Amino acid sequence: xxxxxxxxxxxxxxxxxxxxxxxxxxxxxxxxxxxxxxxxxxxxxxxxxxxxxxxxxxxxxxxxxxxxxxxxxxxxxxxxxxxxxxxxxxxxxxxxxxxxxxxxxxxxxxxxxxxxxxxxxxxxxxxxxxxxxxxxxxxxxxxxxxxxxxxxxxxxxxxxxxxxxxxxxxxxxxxxxxxxxxxxxxxxxxxxxxxxxxxxxxxxxxxxxxxxxxxxxxxxxxxxxxxxxxxxxxxxxxxxxxxxxxxxxxxxxxxxxxxxxxxxxxxxxxxxxxxxxxxxxxxxxxxxxxxxxxxxxxxxxxxxxxxxxxxxxxxxxxxxxxxxxxxxxxxxxxxxxxxxxxxxxxxxxxxxxxxxxxxxxxxxxxxxxxxxxxxxxxxxxxxxxxxxxxxxxxxxxx
Amino acid sequence: xxxxxxxxxxxxxxxxxxxxxxxxxxxxxxxxxxxxxxxxxxxxxxxxxxxxxxxxxxxxxxxxxxxxxxxxxxxxxxxxxxxxxxxxxxxxxxxxxxxxxxxxxxxxxxxxxxxxxxxxxxxxxxxxxxxxxxxxxxxxxxxxxxxxxxxxxxxxxxxxxxxxxxxxxxxxxxxxxxxxxxxxxxxxxxxxxxxxxxxxxxxxxxxxxxxxxxxxxxxxxxxxxxxxxxxxxxxxxxxxxxxxxxxxxxxxxxxxxxxxxxxxxxxxxxxxxxxxxxxxxxxxxxxxxxxxxxxxxxxxxxxxxxxxxxxxxxxxxxxxxxxxxxxxxxxxxxxxxxxxxxxxxxxxxxxxxxxxxxxxxxxxxxxxxxxxxxxxxxxxxxxxxxxxxxxxxxxxxxxxxxxxxxxxxxxxxxxxxxxxxxxxxxxxxxxxxxxx
Numbered sequence: 001x002x003x004x005x006x007x008x009x010x011x012x013x014x015x016x017x018x019x020x021x022x023x024x025x026x027x028x029x030x031x032x033x034x035x036x037x038x039x040x041x042x043x044x045x046x047x048x049x050x051x052x053x054x055x056x057x058x059x060x061x062x063x064x065x066x067x068x069x070x071x072x073x074x075x076x077x078x079x080x081x082x083x084x085x086x087x088x089x090x091x092x093x094x095x096x097x098x099x100x101x102x103x104x105x106x107x108x109x110x111x112x113x114x115x116x117x118x119x120x121x122x123x124x125x126x127x128x129x130x131x132x133x134x135x136x137x138x139x140x141x142x143x144x145x146x147x148x149x150x151x152x153x154x155x156x157x158x159x160x161x162x163x164x165x166x167x168x169x170x171x172x173x174x175x176x177x178x179x180x181x182x183x184x185x186x187x188x189x190x191x192x193x194x195x196x197x198x199x200x201x202x203x204x205x206x207x208x209x210x211x212x213x214x215x216x217x218x219x220x221x222x223x224x225x226x227x228x229x230x231x232x233x234x235x236x237x238x239x240x241x242x243x244x245x246x247x248x249x250x251x252x253x254x255x256x257x258x259x260x261x262x263x264x265x266x267x268x269x270x271x272x273x274x275x276x277x278x279x280x281x282x283x284x285x286x287x288x289x290x291x292x293x294x295x296x297x298x299x300x301x302x303x304x305x306x307x308x309x310x311x312x313x314x315x316x317x318x319x320x321x322x323x324x325x326x327x328x329x330x331x332x333x334x335x336x337x338x339x340x341x342x343x344x345x346x347x348x349x350x351x352x353x354x355x356x357x358x359x360x361x362x363x364x365x366x367x368x369x370x371x372x373x374x375x376x377x378x379x380x381x382x383x384x385x386x387x388x389x390x391x392x393x394x395x396x397x398x
Numbered sequence: 399x400x401x402x403x404x405x406x407x408x409x410x411x412x413x414x415x416x417x418x419x420x421x422x423x424x425x426x427x428x429x430x431x432x433x434x435x436x437x438x439x440x441x442x443x444x445x446x447x448x449x450x451x452x453x454x455x456x457x458x459x460x461x462x463x464x465x466x467x468x469x470x471x472x473x474x475x476x477x478x479x480x481x482x483x484x485x486x487x488x489x490x491x492x493x494x495x496x497x498x499x500x501x502x503x504x505x506x507x508x509x510x511x512x513x514x515x516x517x518x519x520x521x522x523x524x525x526x527x528x529x530x531x532x533x534x535x536x537x538x539x540x541x542x543x544x545x546x547x548x549x550x551x552x553x554x555x556x557x558x559x560x561x562x563x564x565x566x567x568x569x570x571x572x573x574x575x576x577x578x579x580x581x582x583x584x585x586x587x588x589x590x591x592x593x594x595x596x597x598x599x600x601x602x603x604x605x606x607x608x609x610x611x612x613x614x615x616x617x618x619x620x621x622x623x624x625x626x627x628x629x630x631x632x633x634x635x636x637x638x639x640x641x642x643x644x645x646x647x648x649x650x651x652x653x654x655x656x657x658x659x660x661x662x663x664x665x666x667x668x669x670x671x672x673x674x675x676x677x678x679x680x681x682x683x684x685x686x687x688x689x690x691x692x693x694x695x696x697x698x699x700x701x702x703x704x705x706x707x708x709x710x711x712x713x714x715x716x717x718x719x720x721x722x723x724x725x726x727x728x729x730x731x732x733x734x735x736x737x738x739x740x741x742x743x744x745x746x747x748x749x750x751x752x753x754x755x756x757x758x759x760x761x762x763x764x765x766x767x768x769x770x771x772x773x774x775x776x777x778x779x780x781x782x783x784x785x786x787x788x789x790x791x792x793x794x795x796x797x798x799x800x801x802x803x804x805x806x807x808x809x810x811x812x813x814x815x816x817x818x819x820x821x822x823x824x825x826x827x828x829x830x831x832x833x834x
Contacts, residue, residue: 046584048626051577058575081534082580085565089529089575096527122532156508191508307591320586324612327591327637333538 034068037061038075041090042083054086062093069094070109076123088126095130107131107138114142121151121374128154147188150374159189163197170201179205186214190375192331212386215331216369216377217270218290218347219387221263222247225278225286228254229352234285235309235323241287241348242313254284263288266387269305269331270367274351280362281353288349292370293380294340300378302336302347305329306366309352314338315345325354326361332375340370340378452495452814452821455549455597456770460643461688462732464774464815471777471789472820473831474801480819480830481523487514488825489546490595490769495520495816496552496571502828503559505545510537513545515559515569520817523830527573535563535582539593542768542810544825548641549597549812551605553622558605562594566607568625577625581607587614595639601668602651604628610638610659617642617657619671629671636660640686645693648674648712656696658687663698663706665715675715677706685726685770688733690752697738697752699726705738705755719755724748730770732778737792739778741767747778747790747797759796763788768810772820777801781809781822787831805829 037057044050061072069091076087098105110127113119128146132139147158166181179202186198186209199209212219227239240251250259265272274286294300302312302319307329311321319336353364370378456462472478487506494501498521504514513531518524537545539562550559556576559567564581582589590611598607605620615633620626640658647654649667654674656665663677681687682699689696695718698704702722706715727743733752740748745765749758768783776793777800785808789801807824814821819832 048577048579048620048624051579051625052623055576062574081532081583082578085531085534085567085578086575089531092529093573153507193508322587322613323635324591327612328538328540329591330538333591334536 032068032071034061034064034071038072038087041086042075042079044080044082044086054083058086058090061087061090064090064094066094066098066103066105069106070113073110073113073119073123073127077120079120084120084122088123091126091130095133099134105130105134107135111138111142115145117150121149122153124149125151125153147184152190152374155188156191156194159185159191159194159198162188163194163201166198166201170205175205179207183207210386211268212270213379213383214377215270216371216379218292218368218370219265219270220384221265221272221288221290222260223263223272223274223277223286223288224251224258224260225274226254226258226281226284227251227286229283229285229354231283232309232323232325232352232354234283235311235321235352237285239285239287241289242350245289245346245348254281260289264387267367270369271365272367274353274364275362278364281364282357283355284353284364286351286353286364288351288366290347292340292345292347293382294342294345294378295381296340297342298340298378299373300338300340301371301373301375302338302368303332303371303375304334304336304349304366304368305331306333306351307363308366309354310366311350312336312368313346313348315341321350323352325352326356326363329363331367332369337373450816451497451552451554452493452816453554454494454551454599455492455641456686456688456730456812457772457815459689459691459693460599460641461690462730462770462772462812463691463734464772465691466774468776468793470833471791471801472774472779472815472818472833473787473789473803474833476803478801478803478831478833480832482827482829483518483523483525485514485516485823485826485828486528487512487546488544489823490543490810491546491597491823492549492812493814493821493823493828494550494552494557495814495821496554496557499526499571500814500821500828500830501550501552501557501559502823503546503550503561505533505537505561510539510545511563513559513561513563513565513567515550515557515567515573517571517573518828520819520821520830523828529567529569529573529575531565531567531578533561533563534565534580535561536589536591537563538591543593543595545593547593547595551598551600553600553603556622558598558600558622560598560607562590564588564594564609566598566620566625568622579620579625581609581618585609585614585616588616589613590637592637595641597641599642599644599655601642601644601655602649602653604668606642606655606666606668608633608638608640608642608657610634610636612637617666617671619668628669631666631671633657634659634661636683638683640681640683643687643689643696644668645689645696645708646712647708652712654708654712656687656689658698659683662700663687663696663715665708674713675708677715679704682726684728685730688731688738690733695733695752697731697733699731703731703738703740703750703755705752718753721750721755721757724750724755724757727767728769729767732771732773734773734778734792735776739771739792741765741771741780745782747780749792749797761790761797761799763790763799769812772813772815774815779813779815779820781805781811781813783808783810785809785824787820787822803831 037060040057114127146154149155162185170178182201247260487504500518517526545562548560566579568576596608618630619628654665685699687698703724704720705718726740729741785805787803818834
């Protein structure tokens with residue numbers, strides 16, 4: 001027995017100091033026993049960098065007392081998307097443990113975190129989720145105050161409540177009241193299904209809806225085509241519009257000379273259909289150009305829907321591109337964070353069509369809007385009136 | 399227990415003068431220890447076989463089969479529901495079963511941005527834990543599929559959950575987060591607007607993922623301990639929803655992981671990503687290949703169905719036969735007891751000889767099928783998109799339907815089999831089916 005004891009003692013002497021040092025290094029940082037663990041988690045990077053360290057730190061965070069939840073939530077503000085998942089999972093473990101033990105969660109602190117809109121939207125939505133799990137009546141009472149929340153997840157519940165109330169009002173015969181409630185819901189709605197429902201109801205009640213303006217779709221463009229995309233090589237090819245924007249210039253195209261023309265769409269969802277000016281071409285490239293006047297220098301998002309290969313430049317800087325064809329399209333399919341300059345900003349879209357001949361590969365189109373991170377439209381001060389119910393116009397420049 | 403006996407010294411021999419108990423030499427100690435370890439391992443294997451974990455898409459060998467004694471079908475009627483549990487979100491992913499636990503992935507929310515990993519007790523369906531994550535990659539999919547389309551995999555100690563958003567999450571069996579990756583966060587154009595569906599596999603102790611689409615395709619071997627890349631190779635830029643399979647080969651651990659795509663097959667060393675052999679005959683991009691029980695023959699959805707046998711050195715594969723009439727639909731082929739089974743898009747089940755490809759019989763089932771069949775004993779199990787499960791006895795001259803259950807929900811997931819039970823899920827529920 002003595003020998004076994006000695007053996008284990010020797011092993012303990014070898015290994016335990018290292019372990020305890022690791023624990024100490026996590027624990028003894030600042031006033032908070034989990035501050036360093038939180039920092040380690042937030043340091044995770046691409047391709048798994050920091051995973052091992054984050055795994056150890058996560059054990060410490062997830063073992064923390066529930067009183068530490070506000071600190072964990074605050075730490076989410078500057079966490080990247082991967083670190084946020086580490087942290088939110090730690091929160092889940094703490095909350096599950098506390099609820100299972102019949103303990104009390106710091107709901108007031110979480111509620112105050114929820115109400116401080118400067119915090120990260122998805123962290124605030126998580127705080128609300130916990131409140132709803134523990135105290136549903138209070139969560140429901142908080143809902144109307146979230147109608148214009150920066151978190152799309154939070155405002156969705158408030159919008160739905162308003163839509164339901166508006167529908168009930170309409171059923172009761174109060175058409176004017178219903179129209180106003182639906183209008184209020186539409187103003188707050190950022191999810192497509194809710195926008196479409198509110199818009200449909202408002203129109204049925206005899207009132208107009210300007211959906212392109214609500215979304216912030218860009219309706220006025222200049223287009224040029226078509227260049228060669230045989231073998232999908234046009235995606236990487238650099239054609240003249242990528243080097244200069246000169247509306248008077250013409251260039252050798254795939255089969256004939258290519259020149260700029262104006263294109264205005266009246267589609268409710270801002271669809272720019274390149275087939276309209278050029279016909280049902282295949283293995284071709286076109287470009288669309290527009291300018292956007294921003295009142296201030298500010299961060300923004302370009303949100304693109306497109307089922308063709310595409311590239312986007314803002315103010316001459318390449319933003320992103322994607323070499324995918326006919327795999328589907330939806331509003332806000334791609335979110336492209338950009339920095340807008342005060343005044344004029346140029347936006348160039350490259351749109352490639354491939355060789356496929358099936359009927360579902362005919363489309364050669366895109367829709368693009370300018371909004372903030374919540375999806376709220378950013379409207380240029382000189383935005384033209386929304387084109388209405390007229391076929392798309394095409395007018396040759398020069 | 400002798401090794402806990404206080405009279406037992408490690409470094410002596412003979413008998414203790416106080417207790418007169420036998421003393422062991424160091425050599426004897428290790429000999430006893432080795433015997434004990436072998437016995438324990440044998441016992442563990444027996445237990446494992448009895449429990450027969452279902453660790454990944456299409457089961458232990460990735461061919462849809464759980465080796466089991468012929469017996470009664472696992473389910474026979476609507477009375478076969480042992481339990482059902484509500485799920486918080488959608489999913490085409492298969493359940494995986496490790497010991498007495500069932501693991502399921504889901505995606506929820508209007509944009510499918512919430513990713514779930516849920517652990518249930520196999521015995522009674524009690525939810526043991528749930529972890530939620532926020533998608534870091536694109537969540538757009540075709541409306542028929544969803545973000546929780548790839549099936550999770552397990553090495554018996556950990557769960558590796560992959561989603562169409564390319565979020566890859568590793569948890570231990572108790573729900574502790576071990577590591578995570580955002581593969582679209584790492585490789586921004588690796589996504590498919592219709593959704594991804596390839597399931598990860600464990601090969602030679604490495605986690606292998608196959609992420610293929612029109613814009614940025616790759617395969618990677620990932621260290622299951624750390625989540626970091628062991629290797630990463632470019633793949634053909636073309637949409638592909640098939641899953642890798644593992645078979646014998648000249649990889650450094652005696653295995654190769656076979657990647658299927660529109661160009662054909664590439665067999666890679668799971669440890670390094672080095673190509674061992676390839677097949678350039680083209681292959682389907684939805685149904686995956688099935689591997690034989692001895693893991694030496696692959697049945698590939700290529701020009702109908704093509705059988706390839708790995709060479710004796712494990713670094714080549716030669717064609718055994720090809721039948722252009724056996725054309726798997728969405729469902730992957732299945733190999734059981736000398737027969738290979740395919741289901742076409744019309745819901746016709748074909749049975750052929752594995753050695754020659756000769757078709758033996760065909761029967762029409764109640765399709766359509768969006769998932770692959772599974773098998774145990776002498777029964778094949780099918781779940782249609784309409785929610786109808788069939789048990790087909792294939793031991794006779796032709797297949798015979800011997801069990802039927804209508805779950806009345808759309809089923810798109812390939813089920814799991816473990817412990818004389820089938821686990822199958824819809825967008826709304828997880829069921830355990832068993833007549834035991």
